[in-house]
Amino acid sequence: MTSQKTSHHFTKIAFKPLHTNLFNIVLLSIFLTLGSAKVYSQDIVKKTVPIATKSPKSTTKGKNKTKNKAIPSTIATADTIKKDTVVVKKAFLEGKVKYKAEDYAKIDQKKKLITLYNKAELYYQDIELKSGIIVMDYEKNEVYAGRIKDSSGAYTQFPNFKQGANEVEPDSIRFNFKTKKAIIWNSRSDQGEFKIKAAITKKENDSVYFLKGARFTTSKDVDNPEYYFQTNKVKFIPGKKVVTGLTNMVIAGVPTPIALPFAYFPMSKETSVSGILLPSYNDSNTRGFSLQNGGYYFALNDHYDLTVLGDYYTNGSYGMRFESSYAKRYSYRGNVNVRFENLINSERGYPDYSKQTIYNIQWSHARDSKANPNSSFSASVNLGSSKYFKQSINQTNVGSNLNNTLSSSISFSKTFNSIPQIRMSLSATHSQNTKTQEINMTLPTLQLSVDRIYPFAPKEGIKKGFFKNINLQYNLNGRNSFVTTDSLFFKPEMFKNAQVGMQHTIPISTNFKVFKYFSASSSFNYQEVWYLKTISRNYDKDQSKVIDKVVNGFDAFRTYTFSSSIGTTIYGTFNFGDDKKIKSIRHVMRPSISYGYTPSFKKYYDTYASDATGTMTKQYTRFEGGIYGAPGITNSNVLGFDLSNTFEAKVADSDTTKVEPKKIMLLNNLNLSTSYDLNANGTTSLAWAPVRVSGGTQLFKNKMNVNFGATLDPYAVDNSGGRINIYNINNGGSLFRMTSANMTINYSLASTEFDKKKKDDDNQVARNGGREDDLFGKNTDVRNQKSQFDDKEDAEDPITTFFRSKLPWDMTFAYSLTYGNTNREKKIINNSIMISANADLTPKWKAGLSTGFDFVQKGVTFTQIRFERDLLSWRMDFNWTPFGDYSNWNFFIGIKSGVLSDVKWNKRRVNDKTVR
Structure with missing residues (x-):
């Protein structure tokens, strides 16, 4: 001391x-x-009455006086x-100041300064400031924060300035508490997906910043980004927008020729912002150069939006698309896509010149069950030109191209809580074959059903026995149906051929036990059909042929049927011993016998002359061609036989710690069915129907699905291939003649990473009618490019990550075999295999292959090769279909961030789809 x-x-x-x-x-x-x-x-309050002053008595001399x-x-x-x-x-401060520092907090009263050093923190109102050193001038209402040096002389403890939701990490900062203005040196901040770094930042107020020497990027490392936009003058409004002067793009530290005189970046905190969608450039051999997918996005409100897109080719072809999504929480959600294209091939005056208009309409709507539990509304619409997906200039979806059916359904249902309960539904359906261009449409379909009524059931207790289980229902079905073609769809000609009908059914049924182990059921079905159009058939001598004349007016027919069945369940167990690998096999059989009877309603049939002489007559019913069919002229009396089988095994578990054996399924189902016609006379009709065999199972931990089927005919055939009333075994053959057989195998296997996570593929493929898997390749949408890579930050050095990484992969196999032997041809009709494989070659490289081989046609089926590269802030992919009718290639490179999704380069080449 x-x-x-x-x-x-x-x-x-x-x-x-x-x-x-x-x-x-x-x-x-x-x-x-x-x-x-x-x-x-x-x-000093002025008094109203002056107070009189008295001179004190003088006790002193002159001076004192x-x-x-x-x-x-x-x-x-x-x-x-x-x-x-x-x-x-x-x-001088409008709030309480809190501060702390690890080394010291020094107050200089003379200079009005408070100095905080080493891990200094200061809190004032909504402002949080952390830095190596903080100096507060409480006379000028200013604070300064900066870095400090460590023992090695390196700068550490950079300032972190946070006000509300805005956060800045500069080298140093000077801030005024009163004016809210600040000057920031080398600031770093995150604004949405953007990372911004600026040499000097001037904070004008709470909502406006001016930046000098700034760079913008979506890279994770703002100090060493893969790319950035360099600009000198910036006006920045947090959460709203960024407006810059001359902006130049820099990639890997090298300035590029890509520059703009000014730039505008929307940064709204809202879920969506209206804006322009930049088109992509392409070219075609027959249509010339093009701009595709350019348009405008309208963020209309919080519940729905609208996207308008267009394509234009220099030969005059063009396309328009309107896409809208809408949603309301706990009420409904859906989307609408309307596509229209005007296609021109070649040039006017050339022989291959053609012109065509195609369109496609898609609508998907789902109503939340919470909105109204007693009613529902749903829609799934996919209709338009049959050739749209094959000829569209903007669709490259092979799964949709190969699909031959378009279907739609719009339905509304309501339940009336009455006794008995009533259910009603209105629906409109559409089915379109793109090959034949035939369209089947119902507009509308009315369905009404009344709940089951048990007239003989007790008010209390269980329903047991034949009579107590008798019940009946009422069902109503009404339809307005059209059958037309592509060219007549929604034209007057379509409505002229409308078919209107109404079907009433009253089923009466019961079920009961027989001999304790057998379950039996019986039913009686009454049916009444109303039509507004019937036919009248006659031979016209002028035209020399039979013609049908439409008869307008109400007409009806009534039919009834009866059926009954009985069945049971049989269990069988085969034990092999506890010391065996297979402990036991359990076999469950469910046999059943059914009987059905339908009488003849010949009273509804008339005759007509089939030739000019009138001698040859034939029978017909005026109800032919009705949407609910026509009454039968022959009675039906048929016995049916069905047998279903299930096989299950108990095997020793590979895990020796488990006591109980493991159950595995050998055959999920093995079904056999046939019937016998009691009315068959043995010459003109054959009694036994072919035996139909079908089955399926799952192998390799349910990764392989195997399904098979076969048709076995007990009768022989003649030289022309017709069935004859001779059993095949009596004609020198086997007991049954196999007329057809089929088998399909689907096998999927994957690494642990791929097996745990589901692939989030584009649902638009399924909506267009294509396959959800990638056996027909991935969908290549020019506008919506999705990455397969997960956006995860690298916690380790890239080299270390490479050698320690587990490369996920998956494979899918589909095998199909069809055998035909209807006329002793013994021919393999179809024999093909399809394979799809995806793998991560490295943590940044993905590759995929879809291909197959047709052993009958001896050729390779659809093949697609695809690659994708993760370029950190960027992504690159390449899809190539090397041969076939749908050969094409597509190359894409662009920024991952959604806010800069228009910064991309896309190039593709497809086969020019000729208008036919």
Whole structure:
């Protein structure tokens, strides 16, 4: 202690006890000083009546008298002093300041400074400031924060300035508490998907910043980005927009020729913002150069939006698309796509010149069950030109191209909570064959059903026995049906051939037990059909042919049927011993016999002359061609036989710690069915129907699905291929003649990573009618390019990650075999295999292949090769279909971020789809 200076003693003794209270004492002294100034500046209220002053008796000599005479004058002057106009000063801070530092917090009262050093923190209102050093000038209402050097001389503890939702990490900052203005050096901040770094930033107020020497990027590392946009002058409004002057794009530190005189980046915190969608350039051999997918996005409100897109080719072809999504929480959600294209091939005057208009309409709507539990509304619409997906200039979807059917359904249903309960539904359906261009449409279909009624059931207790289980229903089905073609769709000709009908059915049924182990059921079904159109068939001598004349007017027919069935379940177990690998096999059989009878309704049939003489007559019914069919002229008296089988095994578990054996399924189902016609006379009709065999199972931990089927005919055939009333075994053959057989095998296997996560593929493929898997390749949408890579930050060095990474992969196999032997041809009709494989070659490279081989046609089926490269902030992919009718290639490179999705380059080449 003797070697230390006195000043050191003073610092240690005096500073430490006042370390936590000194600032409060200084503030208290300031407030007391301001308070005393306030007392002296109080107004002196002028009295209305002057107070008379009395001269005190003089007990002194001249000098004292003179002084005493001056006193009244002074008081009178004080009474006439004017009101004080000095403005009362407010406190220099409008909130409480909290601060702390690891090394020290020093207060300089003379300079009005508070200095915080090492891990300094300061909190004031909505402002949070953390830095190596913080200096607060409470007289100027300013604060300064900066870095400090560590023992090695490197700068550490960069400032972190946070105000509300905005956060900045600069080298240093100077901020004024009163004006809210600031100057920031080398600031770094995140605004949505953007990362911004600027040499100098001037904070004008809470909502406007001016930046100088700034760079914008979506890269994770703002100091060493893969790319950035360099600009010198920027006006930045957090959460809304960024407006810049001359902007140049820099890739890998190298300036590129890509520059704009000014740039505008929307940064709204809203879910969507309206804006222009930039088109992509392409070219075609027959249509010339083109701009595709250019348009505008309208963010109409929080519940729905609209996207308008267009394509234009220099030969005059063009296309328009309108896409809208809408949603309301707990009510409904859906989307609408309307596509229209005017296609021109070649040039006017050339022999191969052609012109055609195609369109496609898609609508998907789903109503939330919470909106109304007693009613529902849904829609799934996909209709338009049959050749749209084959000839569209904007669709490259092989799965949709190979699909031959478009279908739609719109339905509304409502339940009436009456006794008995009533259900009603209205629907419109559409089915379109893209090959034949035939369209079947119902507009609308009315369905009404009344819940089951048990007239003989007791009010309490269970329903048991034949009579107590008798129940009946009422069902109504009405349809307005159209059959038309592509060219007549929604034209007057379409509605002229409309068919209208209504079907009433009353099923009466019961079920009961027979001999304890047999379950029996019986049913009687009454049906009445109403039509508004019937036919009258006659021979027209003028035209020399039989013609049908449409008769307008109400007409009806009534039919009834009877059916009954009995069945049971038989269990069988084959034990092999506890010391065996296979402990036992369980066989479950469910045999059943059914009987059905339908009488003849010949009373609804008439005769007509089939030739000019009138001697040859044939029978017909005026209800032919009706949407609910026509009554039968022959009675039906058929016995049916069905047998279903299930095989299950118990095997020893590979895990020796488990006591119970493991159950595995050998055959999910093995079904056999046939029927016998009791009315068959043996000459003109054959009694036994072919035996149909079908089955399926799952192998390799349910990764392989195997399904098979066969048709076995007990009768022989003649030389022309017709069935004859001779059993095949009596004709020198086997017991059954296999007329057809088929088998399909689907096998999927994947690594653990691919097996755990589901692929989020584009649902648009399924909506267009294509396959959801990638056996026909991935869908290549020019406008919506989706990455297969997960956006995960690299926690390790890239080289270390490469050698430690587990490369996920998946494979899908599909095998199909069809055998035909209807006329003893013994021919393999179809024999093909399809394979799809996807793998991560490296953590940044993905590859995929879809291909197959047709062993009958001896050729390779659809083949697609695809690659994708993760370029950190960018993504690149390449899809190539090397041969076939749908050969094409597509190359894409662009920024992953959605806010810069228009910064991309896309090039593709497809086979020019000729208009036919």
